[in-house]
Amino acid sequence: MRVLLLTVLLSAVLFALKGSGQSCNYTLSGIVQDTSGAVIPGALIHMTHHEQHLHATTDSAGAFSFVSLCSGTYILHIDYVGYQHKDFTIVVPTTLPVKCELQLQQAAKAVVIEGIRETDVFHSSYNTVLTTSDLRSQRGQTITEMVQQVPGVSMLSTGSTISKPVVQGMYGSRVLLFHQGVRLEGQQWGNEHAPEVDPFLASQVEVIRGAQSIRYGADAIGGVILTSAPPLGLQSGWHGSLYTGYFSNNRLGYCSGVIDYQPQKINALAFRAQGTIRRAGNSRTPDYYLDNTGLKEYNFSWAGQYKWKTGKVEVNYSQFNTVLGIFTGAHIGNLTDLQQVIQSGSPYLTAPFSYTIGNPKQDVTHETWSTAIEQYAFKSKWHLQYSRQYNRRAEYDINSITNDFGLRPALQFELTTQTVSLKQFTSFAGVRWNNGLWYQHQKNTYEGRYFIPNFISNAAALYVSGERRLSNRTTWEFGGRIDLKEITSYFYQNQQLVAPERIFVSPVVSTGVQVKWNTKSISKLWMGNSFRAPNVNELYADGVHHGVAAVEKGSPDLQAEQALNLSLHHTYTRNRYTVFAHAYSYYFFNYIYLQPVQPPTLTIRGAFPTFEYRQAKTVYWGFDIGIRDSIGKDITWQSTWSSVSARNLDLEEWVPYIPSSRWMTQIQYLLPVLKKWNCSVGANVQVVFQKEQVEAEQDYMPPPAGYALSGLQTNAVLPIGKQTIHFNIQVKNLFNVVYRDYLDRFRYYHDAVGRNVQFRIQYQF
Amino acid sequence: MKKQWIYLLVALMAAVSSCKKDKDDAPAPQNPNEEELFTTVKLVFKKSPSATDSLVFSWRDTDGDGGNAPTIQTINITDDYTYMALIALDESNPANVEDMTEEIKEEADEHQLFYTLSSSFMNLTYADSDDNGVPIGLKMTMGNVGTVTNGSLQVVLKHQPGVKPTTGFGNAALGSTDFDVTFPINITSASIVAAP
Numbered sequence: 026m027r028v029l030l031l032t033v034l035l036s037a038v039l040f041a042l043k044g045s046g047q048s049c050n051y052t053l054s055g056i057v058q059d060t061s062g063a064v065i066p067g068a069l070i071h072m073t074h075h076e077q078h079l080h081a082t083t084d085s086a087g088a089f090s091f092v093s094l095c096s097g098t099y100i101l102h103i104d105y106v107g108y109q110h111k112d113f114t115i116v117v118p119t120t121l122p123v124k125c126e127l128q129l130q131q132a133a134k135a136v137v138i139e140g141i142r143e144t145d146v147f148h149s150s151y152n153t154v155l156t157t158s159d160l161r162s163q164r165g166q167t168i169t170e171m172v173q174q175v176p177g178v179s180m181l182s183t184g185s186t187i188s189k190p191v192v193q194g195m196y197g198s199r200v201l202l203f204h205q206g207v208r209l210e211g212q213q214w215g216n217e218h219a220p221e222v223d224p225f226l227a228s229q230v231e232v233i234r235g236a237q238s239i240r241y242g243a244d245a246i247g248g249v250i251l252t253s254a255p256p257l258g259l260q261s262g263w264h265g266s267l268y269t270g271y272f273s274n275n276r277l278g279y280c281s282g283v284i285d286y287q288p289q290k291i292n293a294l295a296f297r298a299q300g301t302i303r304r305a306g307n308s309r310t311p312d313y314y315l316d317n318t319g320l321k322e323y324n325f326s327w328a329g330q331y332k333w334k335t336g337k338v339e340v341n342y343s344q345f346n347t348v349l350g351i352f353t354g355a356h357i358g359n360l361t362d363l364q365q366v367i368q369s370g371s372p373y374l375t376a377p378f379s380y381t382i383g384n385p386k387q388d389v390t391h392e393t394w395s396t397a398i399e400q401y402a403f404k405s406k407w408h409l410q411y412s413r414q415y416n417r418r419a420e421y422d423i424n425s426i427t428n429d430f431g432l433r434p435a436l437q438f439e440l441t442t443q444t445v446s447l448k449q450f451t452s453f454a455g456v457r458w459n460n461g462l463w464y465q466h467q468k469n470t471y472e473g474r475y476f477i478p479n480f481i482s483n484a485a486a487l488y489v490s491g492e493r494r495l496s497n498r499t500t501w502e503f504g505g506r507i508d509l510k511e512i513t514s515y516f517y518q519n520q521q522l523v524a525p526e527r528i529f530v531s532p533v534v535s536t537g538v539q540v541k542w543n544t545k546s547i548s549k550l551w552m553g554n555s556f557r558a559p560n561v562n563e564l565y566a567d568g569v570h571h572g573v574a575a576v577e578k579g580s581p582d583l584q585a586e587q588a589l590n591l592s593l594h595h596t597y598t599r600n601r602y603t604v605f606a607h608a609y610s611y612y613f614f615n616y617i618y619l620q621p622v623q624p625p626t627l628t629i630r631g632a633f634p635t636f637e638y639r640q641a642k643t644v645y646w647g648f649d650i651g652i653r654d655s656i657g658k659d660i661t662w663q664s665t666w667s668s669v670s671a672r673n674l675d676l677e678e679w680v681p682y683i684p685s686s687r688w689m690t691q692i693q694y695l696l697p698v699l700k701k702w703n704c705s706v707g708a709n710v711q712v713v714f715q716k717e718q719v720e721a722e723q724d725y726m727p728p729p730a731g732y733a734l735s736g737l738q739t740n741a742v743l744p745i746g747k748q749t750i751h752f753n754i755q756v757k758n759l760f761n762v763v764y765r766d767y768l769d770r771f772r773y774y775h776d777a778v779g780r781n782v783q784f785r786i787q788y789q790f
Numbered sequence: 791m792k793k794q795w796i797y798l799l800v801a802l803m804a805a806v807s808s809c810k811k812d813k814d815d816a817p818a819p820q821n822p823n824e825e826e827l828f829t830t831v832k833l834v835f836k837k838s839p840s841a842t843d844s845l846v847f848s849w850r851d852t853d854g855d856g857g858n859a860p861t862i863q864t865i866n867i868t869d870d871y872t873y874m875a876l877i878a879l880d881e882s883n884p885a886n887v888e889d890m891t892e893e894i895k896e897e898a899d900e901h902q903l904f905y906t907l908s909s910s911f912m913n914l915t916y917a918d919s920d921d922n923g924v925p926i927g928l929k930m931t932m933g934n935v936g937t938v939t940n941g942s943l944q945v946v947l948k949h950q951p952g953v954k955p956t957t958g959f960g961n962a963a964l965g966s967t968d969f970d971v972t973f974p975i976n977i978t979s980a981s982i983v984a985a986p
Contacts, residue, residue: 358949358967365963373964374953392810415810423951423966439812470814479819515819519857524817567856576856628855629828631970 053091053099053115071259074099080255081156082229095744145240145448145459146233146251148492149502149537149549151594151607155230162738162753164785165270165279165303168202168224172250175232176665177607177649179684183217184771185275185308185318185778186349187387190220191768193234193609194645194669194683195247198560201237203251205341207395208242210442210467211416214477214560216770221345221391221416223324225268225281225301227252235609236555236590238533239490239504240459244557246588246611257330257339258295261287267788274781275318276378277305293332300325306380307350311761311779315352316376317383322347336400345391350382355774356423359631363773367726372775388419388434405451414442436473442466456491463487469561476568477561478516484558485509490535498541506533510558514565527564529585531556549594559583563617563638569628576626576635577619583638587614602654609647616643618673618680621723641675645683662692670718678720685716685731685767703742710735716767729772732764753785827854828890828969830879831945835871839917839929845871849971852881865943865973868980869935874914876903876928876945878969891928894947900954903927904946904962911938911977922956937977944972 053072070089072079074097081089099115146152153175155163163171169180169188181196182188192200197216202209204222212218224230230252237245265284271277281301288294303322307314326343354372357363366373395412419434448461463486470479490504513526535553542548566579592609619636626635647669655661666688671680691709698704716728738755761780765772814820831849845867851860880888894901898920904927905914913933916925950965 353952356966359970361946361970362965362967369963390810394809413809415812417810417812423949439814441812468812468816470812470816470819472814472820479814479816481816515817517819517821520821520853522819569855578856626856627851627860629831629849629851629860629969629971630855630967633855 053094055089069256069259070101072099072101073260080228080259146231147237147240147490147502147504147535147537147551148500149539150237150551151234151549151592153232153234155232157228160224160227160230161751161787162740162755162785164225164268164281164753164787165272165277165783166224168220168222168227168230168250168252171224172230172232174689176651176689177234177647177667177669178232179667179687179768181216181682182766182769182771184352184355184769184775185315186320186351187217187219189213189216189218190250191684192232192248192250193611193647194671198244198557199246201241201245201249203241203249204393205252205254205343205395206397206410207341207393207412207414208444209391210414210440210444211389211391212418212438212440214562217387218418219349221347221389222252223299223301223322223326223343223345224252225324226254226283226299226326226343228255229253234607235551235592236535236553236588236611238553238555239488239506239535240461242463243486243506243508243531243533243555246555246557246586246590254297254328257285257297257328258287258292258332259285261289261292263790265790268785270783270785272305272781272783274778275305275308276380277303277320279303295330295332297328298325299327304380307376307378308778309378310776311763312776313372313375314378315354315775315778316372316374317350317353317381317386319350319380319382320347321382335402336398338399339397341393341395341397343393345389347387347389348382349387349389351385351387352771352774353383353385353423355771356385360633361631363725367773384421384423386421388421390417391415404453405449408446408448408450410444410446410448412442412444414440414444416440416442434473436471436476438469438471438477440467440469456493458489458491460489461487474568475516476566478514478565480512480514480561482510482512484511500539501536502538503536504534504553507531508533508556508558512558512561514561516565525581527558529556529558531585531587545598547596550592551594552589552591555586555588555590557586557588557617559585559617559638566638569630569633576628576633578622578635578637580638583617583640584615586617586640588612588616602652604652605650607649609645611643611645613641613643613645615640616673616680618643620676641673643671643673643675643680645669645671645680659695659697660692662690664688664690672718678723679718681719681723682768683716683718685728686714688712704740706737706739708735708737713766726773728767729765732762732766734762734764735759748788748790751785751787751789753783755783757781757783827880827882828878828947829854829881831969831971832877832879833865833943833945833973834875834877835865835867836873836875837871839873841873847973849973850881852884854882862971862973865975867975867977869937869977870980871935872932873917874930874932876930878947894926894928898926899924899956900949900951901926901968902948902950902954902960902962904948904960905930906944906946908942908975909938911936911941916959920954924955924958924960935977937979939976941975941977942972943975944970946970 070081072091079091081091083089101115160171167188169190172178172190173180177193179191180188181191189196190200198213202220209220209222211221232248232250234248237249241249263284263286268281270279283299286296301324306319307316308318324345328341330337330339354374392415393412395410397408397410400407417439419437422435442465444465446461446463451458465484467482471477486506486508488504488506492500492502495501508531510529513524515524533554533556537551540548562579563583564579564581566577569576589612594607596603596605617638617640620639622635622637625632649665649667651663651665653663668686669683671683673680689711691707693705693707696704696706710733712733713731715731719728736755736757736759741752743750758780763776766777769777829850829852833847835845847863847865849860849862878890878894880890899922902925912935915931916927917929917931918926920926947968948962948965949968953964955961
């Protein structure tokens, strides 16, 4: 019987000035390492204290922390793949630092596994984790709004209701989103298509920057966003959370609940049920309401798990339903209408507050079913997953003669995706391997106005990747992957049904190295290529984009996009402060972009500027830098700066819709007077500069001026017996600043939203 | 008791998660020309509103946006024509031509036609109005008709739900454009044509 040794470094830092017996301001942080000193990311830490349950997962540096702890005795369990956890008692406050050795015994008798990690994340790439407490103060917002606080992440929005994340200047099909281990398959190509995800389920959101092609998909060029729920079956009995909140600006109200159950007698079984309702009315800019910008959303999910000695099976089901109002004044018929709106500077139509959602609107349903089996066999951990996703997107135009006065969607897409994947985690020849096979079948159909064709696609991939420790300081990671994608599209061309087929094949390789120079400095270097088969819209789109008064035309002969990515990251930690710098660059051999073509397309609504998909050599480069510091014992502040540029080398032009530079600073003060409530107050400022790297002829109006937004927030935690209640109040756009953002596609039509006071309550039991 | 809870939970889960299916067949896409849309704008010119003889000129794009370019007829009339009517059609499906004019009339309080001339070779005045007395523009009276060569007449149908003015003569700057077509126009003198 083999034993895995884990070394847990624990340090309890006393935040309170005069720590009395009942102070609740302790932070317990530690690093999980194996006996060789290598950090263990993805290990699950479960801590109990008088029926209070706390969870954490170690990050890419093997670190975890628990905040706002009261003094007392805590029982710590460290759960690590394939090994039975062992209880371990710690008294807070401790004399610091504490070094303890934990022996975790292997659960399976015959199988010998050493240090297999479950995570797919490469540690030499740059990752940021939003923890449960980070997410707690962002609840009620969309996943895009949540990840926006991560340095280097911004959002591309279409008015006040629709937004999608931008990572390292890239968005849409160049950024992948994994929700509960399933790659989200909606109509990601559309700039006005928001991700179909209920973020209430997530207890952790991770953003991985750079080309993540090997393990997540060849097209993960900009990065990957992973949302994950807490693992099932951590504790027996009934446990859960209730969330509710209210936002003043659009009178948004939300209610969400999650309940976990593990039968006391049958520990192998665990269940979870979850549901969310969100409802909002018209948003308000500092000067006027935005007509028809409400939303209503209802989501639910459930999960079940059955565990045995050497494996487990898990079933997940979720359904996401949303109706998003689209600002009526942005519905324009042609270019003249658009120019008139831009000239007048404010919408021709304003309305009072209302919850009513009329046309135009989007009505989107997303359903996901997944089944995963994990099993230890042949000295490996195997992970087999099947998932089915169904996405229906119905877009309603403004009521008119041509669409039966809005009863019928102007266009509707139905996309069904089935995926099977098999992963192998093993240790062999001094390398931790993570290998996989992947197959995906997709079917898309449309009804209504033509924009993209029906299609059936088959894609398959095989990858091999691993991690090897070269020395105590240096870890080397590498991977190779081969992708094959076949796509047959069906559409009418000159009244004839055509069915062109395209096949794309390409290898992808990546490598990275992580060096821990000493206890203070870590450097990461990551490089790799990516490959992205053109989307159907890039191949065969043909139609008018209503919001932007332009005709978009696909090019059937596009080649797959090939990109090289290089990134360098350095973190330095000393005493109470941490500084980091991250720089990246991309070289696209054949970046797919929209190029204006002549002549404009003449339609019955007038002549439209016309854009066709072309390919060109393009470079992206940018950086994120930041500092985090504790001034004194109760104050922490952090400041980050992000910048990104992209240039089309063939045209010698700047690429449009690249985020402008932004600077974010926040400061938080832990109030010494309300120690028991762990009360904190904070302030933040976000400065967004005017985008200067633009070409005047690319756009109908120059990029909007830069702006600065300020915010305030306060948090409190109220423990009531075994339960806790978390309060959060925050103000966004405190000074009700009038501004427009370059990455808002509705910046032609209206100002961005004004002051928003948000109240949040979470009840945890 | 506990077990019953589990059964209830499992039953509930199964009940709410019947998989949704796409019933459409991908290899048999819908022909986009089955959609209702404006494809044709016809202008009917008469010497008087009650005259039976008329000249008709059309702006046609039967395959919708993109595809084949539209066919546009040049308006050739003489200066004794004093009345004009507009007909809008959906001719995307030749077997089922739809008259959209009636629907504009039904929704008159949300629609208005605006006419723009390349130069002031005639006066165009509205000869119809909605329930509020604001013009629609399906019927127009032509006055002071002069001769012109290589002139143009632009016709814009604005859809103005909720914002069409209820007094005055309308506002072309509001709403979204349903169609925006421009006809070349030549007007010759009736007396010269009639002389021989």
